[in-house]
Amino acid sequence: MAKILIVDDDEDFVSAVNLLLKSNGFDVAIANSRQEGMEKFDEDNPDLVLLDVMMDEPDDGFVMAQSLKKKAKDIPVLMLTNVGQVTGLDFDKDSEMVPVDDFEQKPIMPNILLDKINQLLGK
Amino acid sequence: MQIIDRQKVNKQIKELKKKYGDDRSALMPILQDLQEIYEYLPDVVMQETAHSLGIHPVEVEGVASFYSFLRTKEKQGKYVIRLCRTISCDLAGKSNVARQLENEMGIKFGETTKDGKFTLEYTNCLGMCDRGPALMINDRLFAKVDPEKASQIIADCRRDFLKSDFPKVVPSDVKKAGPILDHGLKPAEAIKKALSMSRSEIINTIRESDLKGRGGAGFPTAVKWQLAGAAKGENKYVVCNADEGEPGTFKDRMLLYEHTDFLLDGMTIGAYAIGASKGFIYLRGEYLYMKKYLEEALENRRSEHLLGKNILGKDGFHFDIRIRMGAGAYVCGEETALIESLEGYRGEPRNRPPFPVDTGFQGNPTIVNNVETFIDSALIIVKGYEWFNIHGTEKSKGMKIFSISGDCERPGIYEFPFGIKVSELLKEVGGEDAKAVQIGGASGHCISRKDFTRTIAFEDIGSGGSIIVFGPDTDMLQVAKNFLEFFVEESCGQCTPCRDGNPKLLEGIEMLENGRCSVTYLNELKKLGETIQNASKCGLGQSSPNAFLSIVDNFKPEILGPAAAGKLTKEERYARKR
Numbered sequence: 001m002a003k004i005l006i007v008d009d010d011e012d013f014v015s016a017v018n019l020l021l022k023s024n025g026f027d028v029a030i031a032n033s034r035q036e037g038m039e040k041f042d043e044d045n046p047d048l049v050l051l052d053v054m055m056d057e058p059d060d061g062f063v064m065a066q067s068l069k070k071k072a073k074d075i076p077v078l079m080l081t082n083v084g085q086v087t088g089l090d091f092d093k094d095s096e097m098v099p100v101d102d103f104e105q106k107p108i109m110p111n112i113l114l115d116k117i118n119q120l121l122g123k
Numbered sequence: 124m125q126i127i128d129r130q131k132v133n134k135q136i137k138e139l140k141k142k143y144g145d146d147r148s149a150l151m152p153i154l155q156d157l158q159e160i161y162e163y164l165p166d167v168v169m170q171e172t173a174h175s176l177g178i179h180p181v182e183v184e185g186v187a188s189f190y191s192f193l194r195t196k197e198k199q200g201k202y203v204i205r206l207c208r209t210i211s212c213d214l215a216g217k218s219n220v221a222r223q224l225e226n227e228m229g230i231k232f233g234e235t236t237k238d239g240k241f242t243l244e245y246t247n248c249l250g251m252c253d254r255g256p257a258l259m260i261n262d263r264l265f266a267k268v269d270p271e272k273a274s275q276i277i278a279d280c281r282r283d284f285l286k287s288d289f290p291k292v293v294p295s296d297v298k299k300a301g302p303i304l305d306h307g308l309k310p311a312e313a314i315k316k317a318l319s320m321s322r323s324e325i326i327n328t329i330r331e332s333d334l335k336g337r338g339g340a341g342f343p344t345a346v347k348w349q350l351a352g353a354a355k356g357e358n359k360y361v362v363c364n365a366d367e368g369e370p371g372t373f374k375d376r377m378l379l380y381e382h383t384d385f386l387l388d389g390m391t392i393g394a395y396a397i398g399a400s401k402g403f404i405y406l407r408g409e410y411l412y413m414k415k416y417l418e419e420a421l422e423n424r425r426s427e428h429l430l431g432k433n434i435l436g437k438d439g440f441h442f443d444i445r446i447r448m449g450a451g452a453y454v455c456g457e458e459t460a461l462i463e464s465l466e467g468y469r470g471e472p473r474n475r476p477p478f479p480v481d482t483g484f485q486g487n488p489t490i491v492n493n494v495e496t497f498i499d500s501a502l503i504i505v506k507g508y509e510w511f512n513i514h515g516t517e518k519s520k521g522m523k524i525f526s527i528s529g530d531c532e533r534p535g536i537y538e539f540p541f542g543i544k545v546s547e548l549l550k551e552v553g554g555e556d557a558k559a560v561q562i563g564g565a566s567g568h569c570i571s572r573k574d575f576t577r578t579i580a581f582e583d584i585g586s587g588g589s590i591i592v593f594g595p596d597t598d599m600l601q602v603a604k605n606f607l608e609f610f611v612e613e614s615c616g617q618c619t620p621c622r623d624g625n626p627k628l629l630e631g632i633e634m635l636e637n638g639r640c641s642v643t644y645l646n647e648l649k650k651l652g653e654t655i656q657n658a659s660k661c662g663l664g665q666s667s668p669n670a671f672l673s674i675v676d677n678f679k680p681e682i683l684g685p686a687a688a689g690k691l692t693k694e695e696r697y698a699r700k701r
Contacts, residue, residue, distance in 0.1 A: 059349040063330070066323045088477030090355045096322050097352040097398075 002121055003027040005046035007037035007064065008080070009055040013106065017050065020110050026117075034060040038067060046075065048120055051100070053081040062091075062098055069099040076120040080113075082106040127161070132171045135160065140175065148485065150176060150467030154187055155448055162201075163194040176467075189469040189615075190450035191246070192408045200235045200242035202280045205259045205409075209248040209370035210561070210605045211528040211591055212255035216269065220256045221245075223270035227277040241280065247453060247609055249409050250373040252528035252591070253296055253535050260285060262412040266294070295377060298535035299551065302514070303522045306502050310384035311429055313501035317392040318437050320504075322352060325396040329500055332508035333520040338364060338456070338493035339563060339587025340662065341519070344500065347490050350480040351397040354488035359399035361390050361442075362484065362491040364461060366407045368453040369564030370609060371589035374524040374536050375494040379406075379413055382498050383420045387444065389497030391434065392504055393490055394442040402444040403484075405461050408451045417446055453613040457661050458491040460615065471617045472661035495524055495588070515541035519580035523588060527552050529561075530594030539579075546575040554592040559599065559677065564589035565606045566666035569599075571677040599678040604632045606670040614663065621664030624655040628671050635682055642683065649675060 004021050008014050009032045021028050029044040031037035033055050041049065049068060053061030065077050079100045083089050091098055101120055104113065139156050143149035150172070157168050164187050173180040187193045206212075206221055225231055228241050235242040251257035254266035258273075263285065265276060279285045297304060317325055330345035351359060363386065367375040378386065390402050406414060421444055424430045432441045452470045454460045459473035462484050483489020492500075499521065503511045512520040519541035525548075528534045532553025539548060545562070549555050561569045562579060563586040570577065570584070579586050593602060607629040616622045631648040634640035640648075652668030659665045675682065 057343065057346055059346045059353070062349055062353050063327070066327075086476065087481065089350060089353070089481040091353040092355045094353065097349070 001025060001027050002047040003029060003044060004048050004050060004117065005029045005031065005037065005040055005044060006050045007031045007034070007040075007055075007061075008050070008052035009033060010052065013052075017113070020113070021117075024114060034064045037064055041068065041071070048117060049075060049077045050117075051077055051079050053079065053083040054086070058083075058087070065098060065100050066096075076101040078116060078120055079103045080106055080108065127165055127167050129167060129171060132157075132168055133175065136172055136175045145176070147176060147178060147467040148465060150178075150183065150186060151190075151450065151464065152447065154183070154193055155450065158193060161198075163196070163198045169195070186467065186469055190408075190452050191244075192449075192451035197235060198239065201240050202260050202285070203242045203244065205244050205246035205249070206232075207247070207249045207251065207255065207257045207259075208245040208605075209252070209565070209609060210602060211252035211371055212249075212257055213601075213605055214529055214593075214597070215255035215267075217256040219270050220258070220268050220273050223273045224258075224277070227274055241277075246409065246451065247613060248368060248370045248372075250367055250376045250407075252371050252373050252526060252589075254294070255528070259409065264412060295381060296373075296535040297377065297537075298527075298533055299537040299539070301522050301538035301540075302510070303499065303502065303524065304382075304538050306385070306506075308385065308502065308505055311388060311427070311435070313385070313388040313505045314391050314395075314429060314435060317395055317504050318435055318440070322396050322398070325392060325504065326352060328508050329396075329503060332499075332503045332511040334496065334499055334503060334511065335519065335581060336493055337495035337499065337523065337587065339369070339566075339585065341581040341585055344492065344496055347480055347492070348393060348396050350478070351399075351483075351488045351490045354481045356488045358401065358485075358487045359394075359397050360484045360487055360489040361394045361397070361399045361402035361444075362458075362461065362465070362489055363390055363402070363404045363444075363497055364456065364458065364491050364493050365404050365410070366449050366456045366461060367410075367494070368407055368449075368456045369566065369587055369589050370606075371528055371561065371564045371591040372526045372587060373528075374526045374588050376410060376413075377536055378494050378498060378524070379410070380416065383417065384424075385498045385501045386494055387420065387424060387429070389492075389499070389501035390444060391429065391442055392501060393492065393497065395434075395437075395440055397488065397490060399488075399490075400441045400443075402442060403465060404444060404446045405449060405455070405465060406446055407449045407455075411448060414446055414448065421446070452615075453609075454615045454661070454663050457663055460661065461491060462489065469615070471615045472663070474660065493587070516578070516580045516582065518582040523579075523586075525586075525588045525590055527590045527592070529590075529592035530554060530557065530597065531592040541580045542578050544576055544578050545570065545584075548579070548590065549575065549592065552590075552592065554594075556595055557592045558595045558597055559593040559602075559674075561589075561591040561593065561602070561670065562586050563669075564591075565609050566663070566669060569593075569602065569670050569673040569677060574677075599674050600632060600635055600682045603671050603674040603682070604629065604636070607632055607667075610663070610667040614667070615661075618658075618660045618664060620655045620658040621660075621667055624651055625667055627651060628655075628668060632671075640683075645675065645683070 031040045077100045139153045143152045169183045170180045173183040249257045334344045335341040455470040460470040464470040479489045610625045652672045
């Protein structure tokens with residue numbers, strides 16, 4: 001069973017995604033900050049990471065993605081954010097500064113999120 | 124009346140466009156150069172400039188009339204004398220110099236002599252606060268001016284034999300150096316190290332150091348660089364905010380002159396980290412005398428492959444820096460106003476979001492950092508983040524460069540760690556008998572002796588480095604008045620609370636001076652001050668009532684003096700009750 005690590009400080013979003021993933025047969029680990037996320041990543045060895053951008057600092061998601069890819073470049077990272085709508089920041093995948101496997105905008109429909117996760121897990 | 128040949132003007136504009144570009148961002152430097160030629164900006168010159176850049180003449184006049192160093196109405200004199208009227212020069216005896224200057228020339232401030240020889244103006248802070256009263260004549264600086272010296276300077280101008288006080292252009296007044304000012308690095312050492320690192324490694328090193336912006340706002344530098352690095356954009360920009368306009372601040376003047384290479388190293392490293400190829404130094408108009416020196420430094424670096432294409436042989440890393448002059452608008456120290464000014468608009472702050480890291484200069488990702496921040500960044504890259512963050516406090520890491528002026532024995536530039544107590548700082552500068560200290564310039568807070576045990580740090584009293592010491596005899600009402608006059612003059616006028624609120628506070632000060640302000644009305648003014656803080660759009664408006672509010676809080680018995688001393692007439696008391 002694939003394990004998904006959700007790193008997001010929005011508790012409502014985390015709770016909804018947790019429910020969705022568990023009801024679709026995934027194991028789930030949760031972290032609410034970059035620091036906690038890195039600890040959970042080491043403890044839980046997830047197969048995929050769902051990552052927010054703005055947490056304690058506005059760039060936490062980018063920084064964590066860089067750290068994750070240095071540790072385990074084969075673990076897919078799906079960035080889920082509405083930072084573009086909130087701040088106007090328009091960014092793109094970049095192996096150096098934004099090393100993620102894909103993006104999705106929040107809010108996201110459950111079926112789209114599941115499709116994307118399955119696609120990144122190679123299912 | 125001056126007859127101006129339109130064809131000649133057009134030819135001049137054509138030449139200037141070759142130098143500065145042909146888009147709107149060339150407007151300010153073109154106007155500045157045309158003013159040099161015509162000694163002001165006549166209508167025809169503004170019209171032709173507008174036509175040439177494809178914008179409406181009203182837009183050009185709107186820009187020209189915004190900046191105090193651009194003149195649209197009257198030809199300026201051969202010698203434009205600008206006397207600093209901000210608080211440090213005021214404390215040092217500016218009023219006597221002002222009176223003598225008026226006597227010598229037979230004109231008032233804001234006027235030009237009939238023979239066209241002199242224009243006399245006030246200006247806000249020349250960055251010579253430790254050597255006041257200061258004045259500037261065209262691009263030459265004069266410090267510690269007294270009435271006799273003022274008279275001599277005018278006589279020298281009349282003979283067209285004006286000697287500068289500072290042959291080296293900028294005086295060095297470092298009284299205490301530490302790890303930052305005594306860094307011992309060689310130029311370009313930091314760039315070489317940075318180019319051996321990845322972009323994310325550079326930003327992570329800055330992040331680990333916990334460097335926060337040294338301009339005063341304290342935004343984490345690494346976050347700014349990371350967001351700009353992540354932002355999509357073919358053209359990204361690095362801007363050095365050298366618009367050091369906060370009254371009481373003069374440390375950037377020294378840093379720009381004595382640590383030029385390390386500033387340029389920091390900008391180049393910033394460019395490499397975010398992927399920028401173009402940069403600007405936005406230099407305040409009052410530092411015009413430094414422009415030539417900085418341009419020479421840039422040229423030297425181009426010849427040493429430290430600027431230009433493939434810097435130090437790094438394939439694909441191209442970066443160059445241009446200097447753009449401010450024109451006497453304090454608000455342009457605010458980063459979005461600075462960007463507006465760079466783009467050739469009035470220096471009016473923008474709404475945020477979007478932020479400059481994504482939508483900065485001409486809509487491109489842009490980082491704007493203070494001079495000191497860039498220098499610190501370069502040093503951190505070479506010496507490591509531990510070298511930097513062992514100093515300071517938990518939330519304010521590192522050393523800070525302070526500009527200290529006012530009533531103390533040893534004014535000058537000092538390097539202290541963040542977290543220093545105000546009392547310790549006063550001991551260092553010989554200001555132990557101070558009655559009050561203004562921390563953070565005009566936009567900062569004025570504290571009294573009861574708060575001298577507090578610390579200077581972002582988590583206690585934040586500061587961009589300006590410290591003004593007020594001795595036991597200082598009239599605090601006059602201090603508040605000076606600061607409010609400054610903000611009334613410098614408000615960009617864009618939003619109502621700041622534009623209309625500050626004159627109201629100033630009017631309140633004048634009522635206090637005349638013993639006509641009741642405590643009830645003073646409390647109303649405090650509420651107005653809080654509204655200005657909450658409802659203004661930019662940092663200038665939000666911080667403009669700080670000094671007034673803190674002086675009212677800390678020195679109420681003193682500023683209510685005329686009323687308390689029973690100096691009011693029956694009619695005045697009646698007027699106060701109304």
